[in-house]
Each structure stands twice: as structure tokens, then as C-alpha cells.
Amino acid sequence: MTEPRLLCGEYFMSGDDACAEGAICAGCRFFAGYPITPATEIAERMAARLPEVGGIYIQMEDELASMNAVLGASWAGRRAMTATSGPGFSLMMENLGLGIMTETPCVLVNVQRGGPSTGLPTLVAQGDMMQARWGSHGPYEIIALTPSSPQELFDLTIRAFNLAEQFRTPVLVMTDAEVGHMTERVVIPPLEDIPILQRRRPSVGPEEYLPYGTSDDLVPPMVNAGDGYRIHVTGLTHDERGYPAVDAETQQRMVRRLVDKIRNNRHQIMDVEETDLEDADVVVCTYGISARTSHWPVAQARKEGIRVGMLRLITVWPFPEEKIRGLAARVKAFVVVEVNLGQMVYEVERCAAGRASVHLAAHAGGDLHDPDEILNLIREAAGVR
Amino acid sequence: MEQPVETEMAHTEHHPLDELLRQDRLPHIWCPGCGLGTAMTCFVSALYKSCLDLDKTVVVSGIGCTGRVAGYVRLDSFHTTHGRAIPFATGLKLGNPDLKVIVFSGDGDLAGIGGNHFIHAARRNVDITVICVNNFNYGMTGGQLGPTTPLTARTSTSPRGNLEHPFNLPYLAAGSGAVYVARWTVLHVRRLEKAILQALEKKGFSFVEVISPCPTLYGRWNRLRDGLDNMRYYAEHSRIEHGADPGEVDIDLGGEIVVGKFVDIDKPVWGELAPA
Numbered sequence: 001m002t003e004p005r006l007l008c009g010e011y012f013m014s015g016d017d018a019c020a021e022g023a024i025c026a027g028c029r030f031f032a033g034y035p036i037t038p039a040t041e042i043a044e045r046m047a048a049r050l051p052e053v054g055g056i057y058i059q060m061e062d063e064l065a066s067m068n069a070v071l072g073a074s075w076a077g078r079r080a081m082t083a084t085s086g087p088g089f090s091l092m093m094e095n096l097g098l099g100i101m102t103e104t105p106c107v108l109v110n111v112q113r114g115g116p117s118t119g120l121p122t123l124v125a126q127g128d129m130m131q132a133r134w135g136s137h138g139p140y141e142i143i144a145l146t147p148s149s150p151q152e153l154f155d156l157t158i159r160a161f162n163l164a165e166q167f168r169t170p171v172l173v174m175t176d177a178e179v180g181h182m183t184e185r186v187v188i189p190p191l192e193d194i195p196i197l198q199r200r201r202p203s204v205g206p207e208e209y210l211p212y213g214t215s216d217d218l219v220p221p222m223v224n225a226g227d228g229y230r231i232h233v234t235g236l237t238h239d240e241r242g243y244p245a246v247d248a249e250t251q252q253r254m255v256r257r258l259v260d261k262i263r264n265n266r267h268q269i270m271d272v273e274e275t276d277l278e279d280a281d282v283v284v285c286t287y288g289i290s291a292r293t294s295h296w297p298v299a300q301a302r303k304e305g306i307r308v309g310m311l312r313l314i315t316v317w318p319f320p321e322e323k324i325r326g327l328a329a330r331v332k333a334f335v336v337v338e339v340n341l342g343q344m345v346y347e348v349e350r351c352a353a354g355r356a357s358v359h360l361a362a363h364a365g366g367d368l369h370d371p372d373e374i375l376n377l378i379r380e381a382a383g384v385r
Numbered sequence: 386m387e388q389p390v391e392t393e394m395a396h397t398e399h400h401p402l403d404e405l406l407r408q409d410r411l412p413h414i415w416c417p418g419c420g421l422g423t424a425m426t427c428f429v430s431a432l433y434k435s436c437l438d439l440d441k442t443v444v445v446s447g448i449g450c451t452g453r454v455a456g457y458v459r460l461d462s463f464h465t466t467h468g469r470a471i472p473f474a475t476g477l478k479l480g481n482p483d484l485k486v487i488v489f490s491g492d493g494d495l496a497g498i499g500g501n502h503f504i505h506a507a508r509r510n511v512d513i514t515v516i517c518v519n520n521f522n523y524g525m526t527g528g529q530l531g532p533t534t535p536l537t538a539r540t541s542t543s544p545r546g547n548l549e550h551p552f553n554l555p556y557l558a559a560g561s562g563a564v565y566v567a568r569w570t571v572l573h574v575r576r577l578e579k580a581i582l583q584a585l586e587k588k589g590f591s592f593v594e595v596i597s598p599c600p601t602l603y604g605r606w607n608r609l610r611d612g613l614d615n616m617r618y619y620a621e622h623s624r625i626e627h628g629a630d631p632g633e634v635d636i637d638l639g640g641e642i643v644v645g646k647f648v649d650i651d652k653p654v655w656g657e658l659a660p661a
Binding site for chain 1: 441462
């Protein structure tokens with residue numbers, strides 16, 4: 001393998017390019033994808049860059065194939081990713097489920113655009129947040145990160161790869177057309193400053209190894225195809241040997257563990273940014289590009305004497321339930337800002353459980369919120385007219 | 386009452402192919418008279434006779450009766466989603482070129498729901514071997530119409546006879562760019578094993594179609610009687626023609642089955658044309 005030519009330094013770079021560079025820094029050496037606006041630039045950057053670092057780029061026939069090729073490459077020992085937008089994300093749901101069921105580390109980036117269907121190919125939305133949570137069938141937990149800037153898209157792509165390895169699961173980076181296409185300062189640190197979590201290998205040989213046997217942390221050590229362990233991996237409900245076991249008892253034990261390995265470790269995963277929450281009566285809860293739209297209205301409301309703060313979700317899934325519950329006990333209201341007609345707001349409502357009012361700044365997509373609209377909603381939530 | 390005398394033989398005799406099968410998963414789920422056991426035996430004996438490093442040999446299956454093969458071979462094996470075995474295999478092979486990757490799946494899986502992946506992997510000439518067991522219907526779900534069901538053949542979803550033109554799989558493979566294309570029935574065990582060996586040795590996208598009976602479903606709907614009758618049919622109705630034009634090897638209900646090696650060409654595999 002050639003020496004990774006890491007572009008260490010300061011750049012004026014788009015979010016999509018920063019995502020690709022973050023992936024390469026994180027050790028990603030396999031990308032399978034299908035062109036789709038506004039995520040295509042990630043594929044283009046990977047097509048140009050991966051051969052320079054000994055990686056593989058392949059353009060597949062569709063997003064079903066892309067997701068599967070990523071899973072296959074992960075089992076071949078590569079750090080692998082794909083990037084898409086709404087229509088492709090829908091196609092990837094099938095094999096996102098296979099990745100979850102077979103506990104295959106990989107990263108899936110969704111540069112969200114307006115939907116439903118073909119919708120607004122070139123224009124922003126945050127309409128896939130619930131699809132990210134529930135889009136594949138069956139009960140499962142998912143990890144999803146929501147960057148607000150090209151720098152954060154770089155940083156969170158790296159984190160996504162590490163979380164994927166740590167919890168042996170696909171990790172979603174839920175960005176959007178604005179962040180993906182915006183060009184800003186991006187600092188790429190020296191390689192030695194980037195934490196890389198290696199795949200955890202079994203300490204036993206093939207005779208004793210149970211591919212889906214776990215200890216306390218609920219994450220089984222993983223071998224690669226070709227390591228001589230001769231494992232069987234299936235999307236069917238399976239026992240600790242990896243063998244199909246199509247019965248209620250195994251389903252209970254196995255699916256419960258898949259959920260618990262993320263649920264029980266959620267505090268290691270969850271990340272939020274809190275601004276001026278100490279004395280807040282009103283909390284603007286938002287994420288991704290909408291957090292940036294919310295900065296001015298929050299600052300303006302403060303100037304007007306409204307005690308408002310901001311809770312920016314950096315990880316949306318697992319949802320920071322305890323954080324919202326804690327705030328709901330002492331604040332008057334939440335204002336949820338998102339570029340859809342109400343998705344994460346349901347989670348806020350669920351956790352607020354009637355103890356604080358919840359207001360939604362809804363926007364169907366195509367552009368961002370009018371900041372005045374958010375300001376007015378903050379005033380309304382604070383009881384100021 | 387007298388106790389039955391236990392036969393020690395079955396427990397002590399060691400079959401050379403035992404090492405290649407997951408003994409703790411047998412017996413398999415396939416019906417009496419089904420050709421899948423024979424197809425799998427031909428496959429594992431081809432592996433046994435090959436020079437492959439079996440620790441680096443990986444089997445990928447999709448969903449269906451044939452999809453269960455991955456669960457029985459004692460190799461690294463992946464039982465993926467319906468139709469997606471080929472792109473999964475593509476990721477494995479490209480991710481680690483030292484692996485020998487074989488897709489073993491059925492006609493519905495590979496030519497129906499996975500048809501798009503099949504033609505594109507052949508077009509790219511990804512260095513994998515695809516073995517497709519064609520039993521002319523969707524067996525696992527109870528015998529429905531599939532992409533290879535012959536015209537007029539009855540299935541549970543074509544109870545008055547199939548009105549759709551079926552795929553001729555060797556033609557589809559050849560037309561899409563496969564470098565090796567062969568077809569045999571499960572009656573032709575030695576030739577099938579040899580074809581699989583050749584396919585494994587071939588660099589690029591190699592394809593072997595295995596014609597197999599499904600007495601329980603397709604056979605019953607079409608009054609093809611039991612497994613042995615199907616073998617008799619293959620013996621009487623198959624014709625070996627190496628080098629036959631793949632466009633001329635359609636299979637009609639009650640018609641001839643042309644078998645043999647149809648394509649064996651060389652061209653660069655995926656990635657080989659990359660500048661150094």
C-alpha cells in the first residue's frame with residue numbers, strides 16, 4: 001500500500017470534500033456509490049483520492065448494490081463507506097438492515113435534499129431524520145450524527161468510522177445540501193492527532209471463537225473473511241455461532257443485544273452542544289444547518305431580554321432523552337427548528353412529556369428558515385408578544 | 386422388544402468432503418428429489434480438487450432454497466439479502482483481492498430481484514464465480530412464477546400457465562460480458578464438477594447454470610413427477626453441445642436442454658486496466 005498522502009493543513013473546502021477527506025483520514029479505503037445530487041462530490045473526491053492511498057473506488061449500478069458492496073468490503077477488512085441522498089437513502093434501507101443484523105462496521109452519509117420522491121435534487125432539507133431512525137424494517141438502534149459545517153462534517157465522518165468499529169454497526173452521517181455544498185475553512189490535523197479505533201479482534205482461535213458471542217460490552221470481536229476462522233454470517237436471526245436460529249427465544253436474546261449494545265452505551269455516543277442553557281426559559285433545540293440559522297434569532301432574543309439558550313444535537317440518534325427530560329423540568333418551552341414539517345420535534349415532545357411546551361419551526365425545504373420566523377417563535381414560546 | 390442394533394459405520398466412516406461441510410448444521414432443509422444437494426456436492430468436490438486455499442475461499446448466497454448453501458459449507462460464508470449476493474461479493478473481492486469469492490444462489494435471486502447486479506458484475510468482469518441453480522420457480526416461498534419459468538409452465542402464481550418470456554441465463558450472462566459460461570443439469574455430476582472447477586480457475590466473471598428439479602413445487606404443478614423421473618428426463622432430453630450459441634439454448638417446457646461450455650474467453654478483469 002502506498003503511503004497515505006494526507007492533505008494536512010488549512011483549506012477552503014466544501015462540506016462534501018471535507019467528508020471525503022475525513023473518511024480518508026479515518027482510514028477509509030473503500031467507497032462504493034452511485035451518483036446523486038447533492039452527494040456526488042463525495043464520490044468524485046473519493047474516486048480521485050482513494051487510488052492515491054491504496055484504496056478502492058467503485059461506482060455501482062444502484063444504491064442497493066452500493067450498500068452491499070460496502071458491507072462486503074467491511075468483511076474483507078476495509079473501512080468502507082458510501083454517500084447518497086434521499087432517493088438513494090431509501091434504496092439503502094434494505095441493506096442498512098443487513099449491516100445492523102450482521103454487525104458490520106461501515107459509514108453511510110446522507111446529504112439530505114428536499115423530498116418526498118425526487119423532490120428538490122439540488123436544494124436543502126432535513127426530511128430523512130425519522131427514516132434514519134426507523135427506515136429499515138424491524139426493531140433496532142442506530143447511531144446518526146448531524147454536522148453543521150464542513151469542518152464538523154470532516155470531524156464527524158472520522159468519529160462515525162470510530163463509532164462503527166467500536167459498536168460494530170453501520171453509522172449514519174446525516175448532513176444536508178447546504179452543509180455539503182458550502183465552502184468554508186477546514187483544518188485537517190496531522191495524522192497522528194486523529195484518533196483511529198482499530199477493529200477489535202478475538203483473542204481465541206477458530207475452534208473457540210463464537211462470531212456472535214459477547215461479554216459485558218455486548219459487542220462481539222470481529223474477524224475478516226480470509227482469516228481462517230471460517231465463519232458463517234447471515235441476515236437471518238442467528239445464535240452465537242452465527243448459525244440461523246429461527247425461533248422466538250433467539251430473536252429475543254439476539255435482537256435485544258443489538259439494541260442494548262447501543263442503548264446501554266448511549267452516554268459514550270451522545271454529543272450535544274449547549275449554549276446559554278443555565279438560566280434559560282426557552283430552549284431552541286436544533287441540529288445541522290438549522291443550528292446555524294438559529295444563531296441570529298437566539299442572539300437577538302437574548303438582546304430583547306428573553307432568557308433563551310440553544311441545545312444543538314451533534315448526535316441525533318441515540319436521542320439525548322435524559323438531557324431533554326432534565327431541561328423540561330426547569331424550562332418553560334422548547335422551540336424545535338428543523339427543515340422538515342416535524343420529525344425530531346416528536347422526540348422532544350415525547351421527552352418533555354407535557355412539562356414544557358414544544359413549538360415547531362417547520363419548513364418543508366428548498367431553502368432555510370427565515371430567521372425572523374424563528375425569532376417570532378422564540379418570543380411566542382417565551383410569552384412575549 | 387429387541388433393541389435396534391446400532392450401526393457404528395455411519396459414525397466412524399470419514400468422508401473426504403466432511404471437512405468442507407458444517408456437520409453441525411446437517412441434515413439440510415432441502416426436499417427429497419431436489420437437486421440442490423447434488424449441486425452442493427459437485428461444488429464442494431470441485432473445491433476439494435482445486436488448488437484453492439480454502440481459508441481464503443468465501444461463499445456468498447442470497448435468499449431462497451439455493452441461498453442456504455452458504456450455511457452448509459465450512460468456509461467463510463455470507464447469507465445476504467435477496468438478490469444482493471453479487472454486490473456483496475464484489476465488495477469482498479475488491480476489498481481483499483486474495484480472496485476467492487463464489488456466489489451460489491438461485492434463479493429468482495440472481496436473475497429476478499438481483500438481475501441488475503448480475504448483468505453489471507458480468508459487464509465489469511469482476512473476478513468472481515457465480516453458480517446459479519435454476520429450478521424454474523421460487524421454491525422457498527412455495528413455488529411461484531420466476532424469471533426463468535418457461536412459457537406455459539404452471540406455478541402457484543401462474544395457475545393457468547406462464548405468459549411471460551423467460552430469461553435464457555447463459556445468453557444473459559454472455560451478452561453481459563461473462564468470460565466463462567456453462568450449463569449442466571444435476572444429472573451431469575462429473576461434468577458439472579469439472580465446469581465448476583474450470584469456472585473457479587477462470588479469471589473474471591465466470592458463470593455456471595445448474596438445471597435442477599423441484600419435484601415438490603414446480604414439478605408438481607407441471608406433472609413432472611418425482612426426482613428420479615426428472616433425472617430420466619434430463620438423460621433423455623439434454624444434449625451436450627460445447628460452444629453452442631448461447632442465444633440458441635432457451636429452455637422450453639418439455640423441450641430439449643442444451644448443456645455444455647458455451648463461452649470461454651479472456652479479457653481484463655475489473656481493476657486490471659488501472660494505470661500503475
